[in-house]
Amino acid sequence: MRYETVIGLEVHVELATASKIFCGCSTKFGQEINTQCCPICLGMPGVLPKLNKKVVDYALKAALALNCKINQETKFDRKNYFYPDLPKAYQISQYDKPIGEHGYIDITVDGEVRRIGITRIHMEEDAGKLLHESDPTSSLIDLNRTGVPLIEIVSEPDLRSPEEAREYLMQLRNILKYIDVSDVKMEEGSLRCDANISLRPYGQETFGTKTELKNLNSFKWIAKGIEHEMARQKLLLDSGEKVTQETRRFDVNTQKTVLMRSKEEAHDYRYFPDPDLVTVEISDDWIKEAKASMPELPEKKKIRFMETYQLPEYDAGIITGEKELAQFFEDTAKEFRGEAKVISNWVMGDLMRLLNSENKEISDCAVTAKDMASMLNLIEDGTISGKIAKTVFEEMFLTGKEPKTIIAEKGLVQISDVSELEKIIDEVIGKDIKSVRDFQNGNKKALGFFMGQVMRQSGGKANPKVVNELLAKKLNAFEIKE
Ligand SMILES: [Zn+2]
Secondary structure, eight states: OOEEEEEEEEEEEEOOOSBOSSSSOBOOTTOOTTOSOOTTTTTOTTOOOOOOHHHHHHHHHHHHHTTOEEOSEEOOEEEEOOOTTOTTSEEEEOSSSOSEEEEEEEEEETTEEEEEEEEEEEEEEOOOEEEOSSOTTOOEEEOTTTTOEEEEEEEOSOBOSHHHHHHHHHHHHHHHHHTTSOOOOGGGTSEEEEEEEEEEETTOOSOOOOEEEEOOOSHHHHHHHHHHHHHHHHHHHHTTOOOOOEEEEEETTTTEEEEEEEOOOGGGGOOEEOTTSOOEEOOHHHHHHHHHTOOOOHHHHHHHHHHHSOOOHHHHHHHHTSHHHHHHHHHHHHHOOSOHHHHHHHIIIIIHHHHHHTTOOGGGOSOOHHHHHHHHHHHHTTSSOHHHHHHHHHHHHHHOOOHHHHHHHHTOOOBOOHHHHHHHHHHHHHTOHHHHHHHHTTOTHHHHHHHHHHHHHTTTOBOHHHHHHHHHHHHHHOOOOO
16 A cells, blocks of 8 residues: 655744743753742742743744734643643643744745645743753753743644655744744754654545654654654554554664654643733734844745846755855855856855864854955956865865965966966977877877876966867877877
8 A cells, every 4th residue: 555644743942032931030051950940930839920022022023934824812821731840730832822823834845846834833931851861760850941932833734755844844944043033953952843644545635643753853863753653654554553643752773763652632731821921912013023124034035046146946945045154145246256156056065065074154154255256256267276276265264364365375376377388288298199199190088188187287276278278289289200
């Protein structure tokens, strides 16, 4: 039997506010355990939560960027469950009036654009963290994270493959980073993803029974985890067994999904309105202001880059994936005299390779857009060859020096002077009469061979265009003395 995969993602994103959602405690990551809590976030009896306006502002921006309809009257509810990382035994979340609903994002997979629906986006507080390392018989609790503001973004079950799920998450991350509401670092837990996965025979309308896969905490493991769960469900269905609705976890070490608990339904949580918090009213002006502060979003920028700079979709997608990288590209394009595709080749090639190998972001890169453009202009006007430019660029990346300085210091200027090049060519030709004969007998490969020799002799500095012309002329005219 062939099955269609149905995937919906639930994504939790920590908002980058300086303080928590209902108290003034700091949200700073990686601090000493239990140093960033107060009676409010510890849930002491009698304390009252006070809503951080910035959280609503960030959530509103996210909802608008994800094309959601805004609930202008939005309220908080208590989600009741008992777990040691939750001191109040309830989490303040949103139930029937989330801040945004009915949104979407467009993703492109294999050249095809698909619109993925967003069911809802709501605000809530994060729970604490259990630490199991110190003692095998007990757990410790760090409550620094308790009360850190989150938004949860729930997609429709519109995704059909692990690749689409990955692309959706990537797009979502890019958008949230663009609008500066979160640092979206999966490795620090500020972006966390759970997936609902089910299979159904092709052509069937109704959904199969789904399982929830928890904590897919890197882009690499998202696709892998989903693939393994798909395979497990297929095996069950093919052998006539049923998939049970449950929560599972992907184990990176065994590459299997393992059972955590049977799945809860919303009614298990006994949601009810939080009596300590009033309804939040979001005015038309507030929405207008949030819209006005919004930058150009990645998908729109991508299309503009394809039109303005004639970039292929692939290049435009990568470069606009990050706001700072897109800015770097545009600043370079302003000063570069050649075609924009040359810039995208360098950005996606040498620049990204060096950034990755040094584990750096474009924002802490020593090469400025101005220097990048002037280096590319030096290739364009023939001062340096493309090959030499790679050396120059590496040095720029390491030292932050201007390309002209590096070229002067290392004597890397391209040799275009005819008499100087002729001297090298004569020497190279004179050494290998056999290859000259080959050339004259019609073996054009011999030209490439001599070209390589001249480049080597000149330390890579010979201007290939000039050498090519001179070589052909010289080889044709060379008289072999028998
Ligand atoms: Zn606190």
